Amino acid sequence: MPRLALYAIAVCVLAAVAAVISFVQGSWLGIVWVLLAGLSSNMAWFYLRRQRSESAAG
Secondary structure, three states: OOHHHHHHHHHHHHHHHHHHHHHHOOOOOHHHHHHHHHHHHHHHHHHHHHHHHHHHHO
C-alpha cells in the first residue's frame, strides 16, 4: 500500500473521531472535520487506484 494512501487513511480516521467528539460536545465545528474526512478518504482511494493501475501497466 502506498505511503501517501496510509497517511490519508490515518487523517480520515482522526478527522472522523474529531467530528464525533465535536458533535458530542455540541459544536458545529464538526462539519469541518466531516469535510476533511471526506477529502482524505477520496485522496486515499485516488492513491490506491493509481498504484493499482501502475502495477497493472508495468
